[in-house]
Amino acid sequence: MIEFEQVTKVYPDGTEAVKKVTFKVEKGETCILLGPSGCGKTTLMKMVNRLIPITSGKILIEGVDNTKLNEVELRRGMGYAIQDIGLFPHITVAENVVTVPNLLGWPKAKKRQRAAELVELVGMDPVEVMDKYPAELSGGQCQRIGVARCLGADPPILLMDEPFGAIDPITRERLQDEFLKIQSKIKKTIVFVTHDINEAIKIGDKIALLKEGELVQYDTPAALLSKPKNDFVAAFVGADRALKGLRLTKVEEVMRTSPPMVKVDEDLAVVNRRMEEAGTKWLMVVGDDRKFLGWVGKSYLEKSDRLKDIIIPPAATATRSTILSDALSLMLSSVIGNLAIVDDNGLLEGELVFDDLYKALRRINVE
Amino acid sequence: MWVDMWLFINNNWGQIGVWVLEHLQIILVANGIACILGVVVGIYITGKGREGIADIVLYFASIMLTVPSLALYGILMGILSALNLTSIGFLPVVIALILYGLLPIIRNTYTGIREVDPAMIEAGRGMGMTEWQLLTKVKLPLAVPVIMAGLRQAVVMNIGIAAIGSYIGAGGLGQPIFRGIANYRPDLILSGAIFVSLMAIVIDLLLGKLEQLTTPRGIRIRR
Numbered sequence: 001m002i003e004f005e006q007v008t009k010v011y012p013d014g015t016e017a018v019k020k021v022t023f024k025v026e027k028g029e030t031c032i033l034l035g036p037s038g039c040g041k042t043t044l045m046k047m048v049n050r051l052i053p054i055t056s057g058k059i060l061i062e063g064v065d066n067t068k069l070n071e072v073e074l075r076r077g078m079g080y081a082i083q084d085i086g087l088f089p090h091i092t093v094a095e096n097v098v099t100v101p102n103l104l105g106w107p108k109a110k111k112r113q114r115a116a117e118l119v120e121l122v123g124m125d126p127v128e129v130m131d132k133y134p135a136e137l138s139g140g141q142c143q144r145i146g147v148a149r150c151l152g153a154d155p156p157i158l159l160m161d162e163p164f165g166a167i168d169p170i171t172r173e174r175l176q177d178e179f180l181k182i183q184s185k186i187k188k189t190i191v192f193v194t195h196d197i198n199e200a201i202k203i204g205d206k207i208a209l210l211k212e213g214e215l216v217q218y219d220t221p222a223a224l225l226s227k228p229k230n231d232f233v234a235a236f237v238g239a240d241r242a243l244k245g246l247r248l249t250k251v252e253e254v255m256r257t258s259p260p261m262v263k264v265d266e267d268l269a270v271v272n273r274r275m276e277e278a279g280t281k282w283l284m285v286v287g288d289d290r291k292f293l294g295w296v297g298k299s300y301l302e303k304s305d306r307l308k309d310i311i312i313p314p315a316a317t318a319t320r321s322t323i324l325s326d327a328l329s330l331m332l333s334s335v336i337g338n339l340a341i342v343d344d345n346g347l348l349e350g351e352l353v354f355d356d357l358y359k360a361l362r363r364i365n366v367e
Numbered sequence: 368m369w370v371d372m373w374l375f376i377n378n379n380w381g382q383i384g385v386w387v388l389e390h391l392q393i394i395l396v397a398n399g400i401a402c403i404l405g406v407v408v409g410i411y412i413t414g415k416g417r418e419g420i421a422d423i424v425l426y427f428a429s430i431m432l433t434v435p436s437l438a439l440y441g442i443l444m445g446i447l448s449a450l451n452l453t454s455i456g457f458l459p460v461v462i463a464l465i466l467y468g469l470l471p472i473i474r475n476t477y478t479g480i481r482e483v484d485p486a487m488i489e490a491g492r493g494m495g496m497t498e499w500q501l502l503t504k505v506k507l508p509l510a511v512p513v514i515m516a517g518l519r520q521a522v523v524m525n526i527g528i529a530a531i532g533s534y535i536g537a538g539g540l541g542q543p544i545f546r547g548i549a550n551y552r553p554d555l556i557l558s559g560a561i562f563v564s565l566m567a568i569v570i571d572l573l574l575g576k577l578e579q580l581t582t583p584r585g586i587r588i589r590r
Contacts, residue, residue: 049493051489051492051493072495072496072497073495074495075492075493075494075495076494076495077495080490080493080494082486082489082490082493084484084486084489085486085490086484086486086487086488086489086490086491087487087490088487088490088491088504088505088509088585089487089509089583089585089586090508090509090583090584090585090586091583091585092585099491099494100494100495103494103495103496103500133584133585134585135585135586149494150494152494159493
């Protein structure tokens, strides 16, 4: 838990960067510090690990005033990732990842194992990248390693300053998805700085919206969208609030859990009948264990007498935890229009139909 | 003249060997000390709030280079004899070469460290490196290529200046040159000059190799 109490920062030139900010980040939560540039969000974050000294007020880490702690130990106890990544180019990926364990004097074998674990956690192949140098990686890969590095010594708290800032939007979305997946496993207390409202809504449990050093609103993303405290908040979260609301809803809340489907060994006549019953031109095809195999379309039924031969493999699937805005773009990019929802093992869990998504959108709008 | 030179060299391998060794000794001692001193001073002046000191140090170091070597030897002889120290030969020459060698080394250490990407320093500090760890684990390894280039420059420059040291009795490859000038023996002058140049070329190549070896592999990779 991190508690900010009347935190104030005045720079020597008299600029008040942060003014009496008070709020609390609960254990295991991702708290987003959001605001336009110059609002003091980075300054606020850097006062947590004392890269910037506090002028007045207190920051309590698990109840302890952080100025009472040894500066170096304080920093080693929390992960730190920055927008410019700052991977050390002269040492390997593995050595970069275990920078903090190295400072803490872990034995060699343990460091190596930890590096492999973390590289794998951020979705890369340890065998392939551990002994490479940062210059041999792509920008997106470097960002991942930057995230892995801040998890190095398994700190309970992570400070992240626009960690996905310097990459293209597609890679960024993917990294955010993976970040959510990782966070659901590791449950760290995270202070995450961004100026991107969409990123904030997508990954934050709570958002602290700052303006000119003052905390304007501290709320859940849903509350920030539906009950903006004043005009500034409303303007900052934007006019397309309903669309942003799609980011707050997960597939599982609107998907159909017992969609019409056929087994792969079914007779084509049965398939046809099932389509008529369901009033649809497309049916999902599953294997014996409910494994999702693909789609069968009405217009393909005459092309063969075996279902197996006319299955169209899925171009895209989603999972229960996919957010609706992502699901929508997947649906729009596929000819079928509906989306199969599968679990991690590819077993079919349900179906997302455009109508349901539309209803969800209207519901958000009404709220 | 070339034939005379060749005859001289061929008949005096032993003597030339002695000169080469004397020359090498002066260079190694002077640049060894200049290197340590230069890197230490270079690191010191990169410290926070020492920009003023840095300017002064770099200014004096570059002024140093404008002093003609003969004049500097003369000044040092005066100072050393006033201090009751050996005022001719090895000592004044080594001191002069240290002074000359400092500038490239201090300057390159300073720029090498200053030019380390601030993101890396912030990352290191943010992860809990002490200032010393930041220096030894991040700044110095990254600045090594630049520092080495400075050292190389200093050594090559000093090989030439050391030759003039023979004038005040330090021995080395300046000996045949000065003797040749005094006795109008172009063959002697040429032999000395050729060996000075050879030494500069060989040492420059060796230091180039060393520069490569000490550059961390990760920063040799170009995307």
